[in-house]
Amino acid sequence: MSKAKPIDILIASLEQIEPLDQQDRDLLAGLDLRFRRFSANNEIVRSRTSPGESCFIVAGFAARAQYLADGGRQLDQIHVIGDFVDLHSLHLRQMDHSVIAIGPCDVAFIRHDELVSTMAHSPRLTWLLWQLTVLDGAVARTWMTCLGRRRAEAALAHLICELLTRLRRLGAAPSNRFHIPATQTDLADMLGVSTVHVNRSLAELRARRLLTWSRHEVHVLDFERLALIADFDNSYLEPGNPMPKYFQQFVTS
Amino acid sequence: MSKAKPIDILIASLEQIEPLDQQDRDLLAGLDLRFRRFSANNEIVRSRTSPGESCFIVAGFAARAQYLADGGRQLDQIHVIGDFVDLHSLHLRQMDHSVIAIGPCDVAFIRHDELVSTMAHSPRLTWLLWQLTVLDGAVARTWMTCLGRRRAEAALAHLICELLTRLRRLGAAPSNRFHIPATQTDLADMLGVSTVHVNRSLAELRARRLLTWSRHEVHVLDFERLALIADFDNSYLEPGNPMPKYFQQFVTS
DNA sequence: CGCTGGGTTGATGGCGATCAATCAATGTGG
DNA sequence: CCACATTGATTGATCGCCATCAACCCAGCG
Numbered sequence: 001m002s003k004a005k006p007i008d009i010l011i012a013s014l015e016q017i018e019p020l021d022q023q024d025r026d027l028l029a030g031l032d033l034r035f036r037r038f039s040a041n042n043e044i045v046r047s048r049t050s051p052g053e054s055c056f057i058v059a060g061f062a063a064r065a066q067y068l069a070d071g072g073r074q075l076d077q078i079h080v081i082g083d084f085v086d087l088h089s090l091h092l093r094q095m096d097h098s099v100i101a102i103g104p105c106d107v108a109f110i111r112h113d114e115l116v117s118t119m120a121h122s123p124r125l126t127w128l129l130w131q132l133t134v135l136d137g138a139v140a141r142t143w144m145t146c147l148g149r150r151r152a153e154a155a156l157a158h159l160i161c162e163l164l165t166r167l168r169r170l171g172a173a174p175s176n177r178f179h180i181p182a183t184q185t186d187l188a189d190m191l192g193v194s195t196v197h198v199n200r201s202l203a204e205l206r207a208r209r210l211l212t213w214s215r216h217e218v219h220v221l222d223f224e225r226l227a228l229i230a231d232f233d234n235s236y237l238e239p240g241n242p243m244p245k246y247f248q249q250f251v252t253s
Numbered sequence: 254m255s256k257a258k259p260i261d262i263l264i265a266s267l268e269q270i271e272p273l274d275q276q277d278r279d280l281l282a283g284l285d286l287r288f289r290r291f292s293a294n295n296e297i298v299r300s301r302t303s304p305g306e307s308c309f310i311v312a313g314f315a316a317r318a319q320y321l322a323d324g325g326r327q328l329d330q331i332h333v334i335g336d337f338v339d340l341h342s343l344h345l346r347q348m349d350h351s352v353i354a355i356g357p358c359d360v361a362f363i364r365h366d367e368l369v370s371t372m373a374h375s376p377r378l379t380w381l382l383w384q385l386t387v388l389d390g391a392v393a394r395t396w397m398t399c400l401g402r403r404r405a406e407a408a409l410a411h412l413i414c415e416l417l418t419r420l421r422r423l424g425a426a427p428s429n430r431f432h433i434p435a436t437q438t439d440l441a442d443m444l445g446v447s448t449v450h451v452n453r454s455l456a457e458l459r460a461r462r463l464l465t466w467s468r469h470e471v472h473v474l475d476f477e478r479l480a481l482i483a484d485f486d487n488s489y490l491e492p493g494n495p496m497p498k499y500f501q502q503f504v505t506s
Numbered sequence: 507c508g509c510t511g512g513g514t515t516g517a518t519g520g521c522g523a524t525c526a527a528t529c530a531a532t533g534t535g536g
Numbered sequence: 537c538c539a540c541a542t543t544g545a546t547t548g549a550t551c552g553c554c555a556t557c558a559a560c561c562c563a564g565c566g
Contacts, residue, residue, distance in 0.1 A: 048488075066398045069484045074398040091387040091493040097394055117499045120376075130383045134344040137386065140393045141350055145319045145327040147400040148445025152522075183544065192401025197522050199546060215531095231322045235301075240344040246370045404553075436512065450554055452514060468563095507566100514561070521554085529546075536539085 006033060006058045006108050013082035014128050016169065017239040024125055027118050034109040038101035040181065045086050045099040053109040056084040060105030061180060063190070065098045075190040077139060078102065080166055084132050090115065103181025127243040138236045150231070152193045153201040157230035159190065160211065164220050165234050176220040259286060259311045259361050266335035267381050269422070270492040277378055280371050287362040291354035293434065298339050298352040306362040309337040313358030314433060318351045328443040330392060331355065333419055337385050343368065356434025380496040391489045405446045406454040410483035412443065413464065417473050418487050429473040
């Protein structure tokens with residue numbers, strides 16, 4: 001685990017879903033990666049463009065953002081290390097959203113043609129990458145329910161539960177503490193409320209002694225109760241179905 | 254087009270993205286379909302189950318729904334004829350949402366094993382089905398922005414613009430009129446507001462002479478202005494990238 | 507006919523927006 | 537080392553969107 005190469009981060013992320021065989025790992029390890037560091041609020045992928053590469057997060061946090069005519073923005077989803085944030089561009093003729101850095105963020109890019117030929121050699125990787133986009137949809141739907149039907153405090157609690165659950169799985173949240181460089185402005189754009197209201201919702205969670213959040217350091221004091229007021233159910237974060245056998249047996253046409 | 258068999262509806266839907274060759278059409282035509290009619294508010298696919306089949310809409314409307322602990326629900330997306338609404342269950346170990354009928358709805362089910370072996374014979378169908386799930390995500394993100402950052406009236410206008418755009422493409426909205434059996438309660442659960450407020454937002458749109466909506470018959474009078482207040486941009490509804498050549502050349506391992 | 511589900515309208519109140527001020531932390535140039 | 541600027545967090549005051557409760561209408565239907 002120490003001195004993990006960037007590609008190992010992606011491999012580990014995929015193996016959370018399903019174990020890879022050595023051949024798949026070799027295929028991935030053979031990929032030609034381009035690296036770049038972004039600082040807060042910079043665009044990793046720009047809306048309305050047609051990138052020739054997809055990217056995953058090597059370090060830090062990123063988010064998907066849609067911009068409005070009035071200059072406002074909605075953050076749809078927050079992504080953590082290992083997330084293949086821009087698999088979508090493989091299929092989208094034009095990006096419907098931007099991917100932006102939340103705090104400093106290291107990103108690895110893979111050219112689409114390389115990605116495709118890798119998949120052509122591995123039904124399992126094809127299946128897994130497809131699945132990533134489907135699981136992504138489940139996260140999106142869950143967040144929609146927060147936006148549409150929960151009050152800001154509950155939605156914020158839900159977001160924190162989700163982040164903690166995901167980071168804990170990566171071993172990045174020892175004793176329910178984690179670092180996240182998001183500002184209250186970022187949270188406001190995520191929750192669809194004003195920064196002032198985020199501040200008050202957060203103050204309320206603190207007052208209830210459910211968590212502390214200071215200087216970008218979050219400490220969840222009572223996950224159980226936090227999950228309760230958030231109406232949080234982690235099953236949407238679970239891995240999906242393993243690849244069916246039949247999928248393996250591709251026939252060259 | 255007349256007397257279309259149910260599978261032709263799916264084929265037409267896929268060919269909106271990319272033309273199929275005869276072999277792919279034959280593969281689809283050979284699928285064993287199970288049909289069932291649902292009436293309003295009945296569950297086509299139930300949340301938290303693990304279906305062994307996926308389904309597409311043959312006639313009518315359906316929606317994805319997530320339920321809350323307090324008994325409320327959020328409708329995440331409305332689906333129309335030809336939509337492969339439940340491709341997700343192929344990948345999800347457990348459904349994170351229900352699919353319910355909005356008004357009477359005819360649905361065709363395909364067993365997962367059949368679907369998978371069909372894909373195993375056609376990289377193009379694999380690519381297209383994957384793409385459907387990705388495009389689905391783009392629609393979801395766009396709706397999130399409506400939920401988070403638009404007032405009810407604008408969000409409602411946006412929803413109507415989306416429906417009209419999709420139905421027009423299917424030839425199901427002659428002269429900007431279409432039928433939809435959704436009640437104001439359904440719209441409220443979609444928009445994340447109360448039925449009373451839906452009623453008032455709708456009244457406002459009528460007062461501005463942008464549309465009429467009565468007895469489940471919608472007539473959009475001024476699409477341009479409706480799109481303007483909705484901040485509607487249809488590009489997220491466009492087809493995605495065609496299958497890259499390399500994807501074709503699967504290697505049997 | 508009365509019942510029922512949906513649509514419409516009014517009154518009242520709360521959540522959250524907006525404007526504004528203050529404060530804490532950090533950075534910058536002199 | 538200190539004035540000054542900048543960024544983000546916090547708090548108060550006021551306002552508006554939308555929830556909630558309640559009544560009423562209307563069409564379809566047994």
